[in-house]
Amino acid sequence: xxNLNIVICGVGGQGTLxxxxxxxxxxxxxxxxxxxxxxxxxxxRGGSVITYVRMGEKVYSPMIEQKGADFVLAFEELxxxxxxxxxxxxxxxxxxxxxxxxxxVIIGAAEYPKGIVETLKEKTNVVAIDGLPLAEKAxxxxxxxxxxxxxxxxxxPFDKETWINALNACxxxxxxEANLAAFASGYEA
Amino acid sequence: MKELLLGNEAVARGAYEAGVRVSVAYxxxxxxxxxxxxxxxxxxxxxxxxxxxxxxxxxxxxxxxxGGARAMCCMKHVGVNVAADPLFTAAYTGVRGGLVLIAxxxxxxxxxxxxxxxxxxxxxxxxxxxxxxxxxECKEFIGRAFEISEAYDTPVMLRLVTRIAHARSLVEIGERxxxxxxxxxxxxxxYVMMPGYAKGRHVVVEARENKLKDEIDSLNLNRIEYxxxxxxxxxxxxxxxxxxxxxxxxxxxxxxxxxxLPEQLIxxxxxxxxxxxxxxxxxxxxxxxxxxxxxxxxxxxxxGLQGELFVRxxxxxxxxxxxxxxxxTPNTPMRxxxxxxxxPHRAVFYVLKKLGLTVCADIGCYTLGAxxxxxAVDSVVCMGASIGMALGMEKARGxxxxxxTVAVIGDSTFVxxxxxxxxxxxxxxxxxxxxxxxxxxxxxxxxQPNPTTxxxxxxxxxxQLDVVKLCEAIGVPSVTVVDPFDMAExxxxxxxxxxxxVPSVVIARRPCALLDKKKKxxxxxxxxxxxxxxxxxxxxxxxxxxDDAGVISIDASLxxxxxxxxxxxxxGAIKGGEN
Numbered sequence: 001x002x003n004l005n006i007v008i009c010g011v012g013g014q015g016t017l018x019x020x021x022x023x024x025x026x027x028x029x030x031x032x033x034x035x036x037x038x039x040x041x042x043x044x045r046g047g048s049v050i051t052y053v054r055m056g057e058k059v060y061s062p063m064i065e066q067k068g069a070d071f072v073l074a075f076e077e078l079x080x081x082x083x084x085x086x087x088x089x090x091x092x093x094x095x096x097x098x099x100x101x102x103x104x105v106i107i108g109a110a111e112y113p114k115g116i117v118e119t120l121k122e123k124t125n126v127v128a129i130d131g132l133p134l135a136e137k138a139x140x141x142x143x144x145x146x147x148x149x150x151x152x153x154x155x156x157p158f159d160k161e162t163w164i165n166a167l168n169a170c171x172x173x174x175x176x177e178a179n180l181a182a183f184a185s186g187y188e189a
Numbered sequence: 190m191k192e193l194l195l196g197n198e199a200v201a202r203g204a205y206e207a208g209v210r211v212s213v214a215y216x217x218x219x220x221x222x223x224x225x226x227x228x229x230x231x232x233x234x235x236x237x238x239x240x241x242x243x244x245x246x247x248x249x250x251x252x253x254x255x256g257g258a259r260a261m262c263c264m265k266h267v268g269v270n271v272a273a274d275p276l277f278t279a280a281y282t283g284v285r286g287g288l289v290l291i292a293x294x295x296x297x298x299x300x301x302x303x304x305x306x307x308x309x310x311x312x313x314x315x316x317x318x319x320x321x322x323x324x325x326e327c328k329e330f331i332g333r334a335f336e337i338s339e340a341y342d343t344p345v346m347l348r349l350v351t352r353i354a355h356a357r358s359l360v361e362i363g364e365r366x367x368x369x370x371x372x373x374x375x376x377x378x379x380y381v382m383m384p385g386y387a388k389g390r391h392v393v394v395e396a397r398e399n400k401l402k403d404e405i406d407s408l409n410l411n412r413i414e415y416x417x418x419x420x421x422x423x424x425x426x427x428x429x430x431x432x433x434x435x436x437x438x439x440x441x442x443x444x445x446x447x448x449x450l451p452e453q454l455i456x457x458x459x460x461x462x463x464x465x466x467x468x469x470x471x472x473x474x475x476x477x478x479x480x481x482x483x484x485x486x487x488x489x490x491x492x493g494l495q496g497e498l499f500v501r502x503x504x505x506x507x508x509x510x511x512x513x514x515x516x517x518t519p520n521t522p523m524r525x526x527x528x529x530x531x532x533p534h535r536a537v538f539y540v541l542k543k544l545g546l547t548v549c550a551d552i553g554c555y556t557l558g559a560x561x562x563x564x565a566v567d568s569v570v571c572m573g574a575s576i577g578m579a580l581g582m583e584k585a586r587g588x589x590x591x592x593x594t595v596a597v598i599g600d601s602t603f604v605x606x607x608x609x610x611x612x613x614x615x616x617x618x619x620x621x622x623x624x625x626x627x628x629x630x631x632x633x634x635x636x637q638p639n640p641t642t643x644x645x646x647x648x649x650x651x652x653q654l655d656v657v658k659l660c661e662a663i664g665v666p667s668v669t670v671v672d673p674f675d676m677a678e679x680x681x682x683x684x685x686x687x688x689x690x691v692p693s694v695v696i697a698r699r700p701c702a703l704l705d706k707k708k709k710x711x712x713x714x715x716x717x718x719x720x721x722x723x724x725x726x727x728x729x730x731x732x733x734x735x736d737d738a739g740v741i742s743i744d745a746s747l748x749x750x751x752x753x754x755x756x757x758x759x760x761g762a763i764k765g766g767e768n
Contacts, residue, residue: 011524024193024357034193035323036357040218040300040635045554046731047526060434062356065501082521101734102524106726107562110522141746 001032001157003056005064009083010075011100012039012049015145018170019073020051022149025166026158027055037062046103048079073152075145076100077116084120093124094151096131096144127151134185140178146171150186160187194360196327196353200263200291201226202360203328205235207335208368209261210286211253212237213246215605216634217265218300219354220293224263225637228646234365239637239646242572242605243268247275247290254288254344255380257371259335263291266307267571271606273310276344280314281390282380283342283397285371287335293349296470297497300351300633302552302571304495306471311346311448315398318346318448319410320426324358330445333410335368341397348447350470352427352497402449410445413458420507421462423455423475423486428468428498435504450478459484466491466507470498528557530732531702531749534626536673537597538565539728539753540680541624546595546687547582551575551607553599554632554701562729566597573598573606580610580619591620592688598623601631601639604654608663614692615664622686623665623694625656626673628701636704660694667693674699676756702749709750710765712743718762725754725763 006023010016020036027034032055039049052064066085072093074080080095087093097117104110113119120126129151131144138147146167153163163183171179194202200223204212212235214224228237236253240246243264253260264272269292276290292307311318319334321327327349334345378386405411417438424432425444432441442458444450459465459479467476467488476488491506492498528535538558541548542565550556550566551574559566568578575596583591598607603625611623631637638644643653660668667689671682679697686693714725721739732747733754743754743763752766 012526028191028193028359034357034359036193037352038195038355038357040222040355045526045529045557045633046524048524059358060430061500062352062358062430063499065499078521078524082524101731102522103527103560103562103729103731104522104525106731106734107729109561113521 001056003054003059004156005069006053006152007064007069007072007083007086008051008053009072009079010049011079012046014049014075015142016049016051016075018145019149020053021170022163022166023053023055025169026162029162029166030158032056033059035059035062048082050083071152071155073148075148078102078112080120081113081116084123087124091124092127092155093120094127094129094148095120096148097128098132129186129189131186134189135182138178138181138185140175140182143175143179143182146179146182147186147189150183151189153183154187190362191359192362193357194324195222195355195357196321196324196349197222197355198226199324199327199360200331200347200349202362203331204261204289205230206328206363206365207332208259208366209235209335210258210370211235211250211260212263213240213249213260214263215240215243215246215268216631216637217268217293218634219295219349219351220263220265220268220291221634221637222354223291224646232647237646239639241640243272244275247272247279250288250290251275251279251282254284254286255282255373256286257373258286259368260286261289261291261331264293265301266292266294266305267301267303268292269307269310271572276310277314278382279344280316281382281387281394283393284338284344285373286368287338288344289331289334289338289347290344291347291349293351293354294471295351297351302569304471306474307346307348308447308474309472315394316344316346317341317401317446318348319445320348320447321353321445322426322429322443323353324356324360326445327353328360333408337408341401343397348426350427398449402452405446405449405451406454408446411451411454412443412445413454414441414443415461416440418462420464420466421458422466422468422507423458423479424468425475428470431498431500431503432468434500436508439507444475447474450475452482455479455482455484459486468492468498468503468507525560526557527560527731528554528729529702530730530747531705531751533628533673533697533699533702534558535563535728535730536676536679536753537624537626537697538563540676540683541565541595541597543680544684544687545593547590547593549575549578549582549594549596551596551598551602553602555597555599555626558597560729562727572602573610576607576610576614576623579621579623580614580617583619583621588620588690595622595624595683595687598625599632600625600627600629600641600656603656604640608659611660611665611694612663619692620690621692622683623692624683625694625696627656627696627698630701630704632701632703636701656696665694666691668696669693670696670698672699673697674751674753676753702751705749707768709752710767711745711748711750712752712754712763712765713745714742715762715764716740716742718760720760720762722759724759725757728753728757730754
């Protein structure tokens with residue numbers, strides 16, 4: 001397998017770290033070299049956050065750069081647009097159709113771009129998912145990240161069982177039922 | 190068994206396996222998780238603490254080393270400035286149990302106020318420094334650092350950068366090797382650094398460094414990877430990873446020990462390649478040293494001094510590839526970090542801006558009071574600087590300036606290095622107001638306890654520093670505690686205290702919103718009662734938004750029900766925020 005590069009982006013506090021833990025777990029199961037680069041510190045206070053996951057025979061840099069990502073998994077529309085340049089020309093962008101207004105927009109110093117999903121669709125392969133109702137239906141509004149993982153899982157070369165095992169290993173037992181349901185709904189979406 | 194560990198987790202694992210008994214730190218991004226992870230090991234095996242600041246932390250570690258234990262001390266790059274005083278003299282005393290100081294640099298300033306390069310500390314203190322390039326090396330090198338510390342009787346530094354500290358990679362987990370406590374015996378000539386004895390120790394320091402330079406190749410921390418010999422690249426740490434990915438065919442001298450440098454190995458490498466290039470982040474530390482050896486090389490004229498390196502940059506500079514064109518960033522508004530919904534600091538900055546005061550602020554979440562729309566902060570320099578700077582403003586411009594100037598400092602930062610500033614303000618008869626924004630935690634680094642919280646690093650009950658009594662003991666004539674969620678009272682107190690002819694302290698006390706478990710109902714705007722005046726939006730709460738039609742609403746999923754917006758509204762249009 002050529003190195004697989006996945007960017008996970010969103011807004012501080014959205015729970016992007018679970019997704020990278022699950023991917024890291026799968027990489028280890030499969031015997032790949034793997035690196036995950038995380039954001040800690042100041043940006044976690046409601047700023048843009050980004051995590052890079054790279055796996056393959058040998059991984060050097062922990063970062064993914066311009067046109068380096070096979071997948072961008074975006075938890076928020078504006079962050080999807082911001083990180084579009086990281087996507088390979090033939091890459092796939094999975095976006096949660098949620099808008100979280102940044103403070104410069106709230107105070108009127110900037111404008112939230114209109115029609116982001118349509119803009120993205122003109123430029124690349126886009127899978128747009130409204131994760132919140134799916135997570136609600138699965139029984140946990142906080143499981144939006146797992147819904148998105150389901151959508152990503154369907155497009156990666158690992159079987160479903162591998163993912164279920166990784167979820168079981170990474171999600172606390174009391175949340176596992178809702179997360180498995182959320183994963184399934186994203187997988188089918 | 191392999192685990193996918195952060196560089197910081199791997200350092201902690203390696204220290205544990207190396208038999209470390211004492212681990213001390215003050216939190217600071219990107220170093221914090223090392224000590225947090227040390228606290229996960231049994232307290233029968235490892236003593237851990239959050240010290241009030243990095244200087245005290247290092248002194249505790251030096252004492253533990255003198256007492257015969259393997260000891261380590263972790264901090265961010267700017268923390269080493271605070272700890273530099275004991276560091277330079279610990280270089281003279283040497284160690285009994287191994288002593289390692291970990292400095293985590295932050296090229297690119299993800300979470301810092303400057304980009305200083307810690308390697309210069311190793312050179313000026315004449316102590317060895319190692320730099321790992323992934324998590325496996327983090328674990329290996331911390332163990333090697335303890336061996337070198339004991340073998341050469343020297344403190345050793347381990348340098349990390351953000352991309353190593355906060356990247357996960359695979360690490361082979363091992364067992365802890367207990368290292369027996371060494372016998373304590375008094376040795377005044379080694380540990381009492383008055384001039385007569387220190388002169389003797391300075392001789393030892395120089396001899397030790399020369400011995401290390403002679404034996405450096407036997408330590409096997411540096412290696413040459415020959416490939417195409419047209420270009421030879423000298424690098425370490427994160428830069429090594431970028432070089433290997435960008436230029437797989439280049440020959441590489443990878444430095445694991447970044448001070449002292451292996452002169453013979455560098456000469457050999459330079460002689461075997463046509464062109465020598467140094468690829469390093471921040472300062473030309475290797476480059477200057479190599480040029481001083483009389484070896485020509487390229488470096489900073491290619492890579493620059495600022496920010497991080499990355500694969501494409503290295504490839505473009507050295508591989509002759511076209512840079513990937515301008516980064517096609519779509520036109521997207523920035524999303525800077527903000528004070529959280531429900532943050533107790535918000536009201537303080539709103540009131541300070543309303544009163545038109547000059548605000549010398551400090552390092553912590555409340556630095557974000559500088560962001561629009563609050564825009565209430567005039568200065569932020571370093572931990573604890575706010576109080577001294579407010580006094581300096583007064584001494585430059587007179588007492589009327591003092592009545593218009595306040596210092597804003599958090600509880601943890603006040604204990605770190607604000608206390609001495611307050612002593613200065615009282616002793617030298619300043620008149621400003623110091624606002625201690627006490628949210629009962631060290632917030633920005635991820636909620637570590639500190640001496641004002643009454644809890645230890647392991648969450649156990651600890652003696653609690655009484656800040657009111659402390660301020661009174663310093664001689665502050667006026668100390669007031671106020672709840673920042675009561676904005677009218679807060680404004681009244683800040684106005685009165687700033688106008689007083691004496692120095693005063695106002696403690697704005699309310700726990701961090703992320704820690705406060707007492708849930709309130711979210712606030713809701715009654716759109717019929719709302720006049721759309723936008724007053725509620727002046728506090729800069731990310732939960733309050735206005736749509737294209739001008740309708741203002743509150744995002745219930747973000748709102749904590751703190752009720753500040755209710756207090757802003759003149760029309761009673763905001764409900765909720767009930768217990």
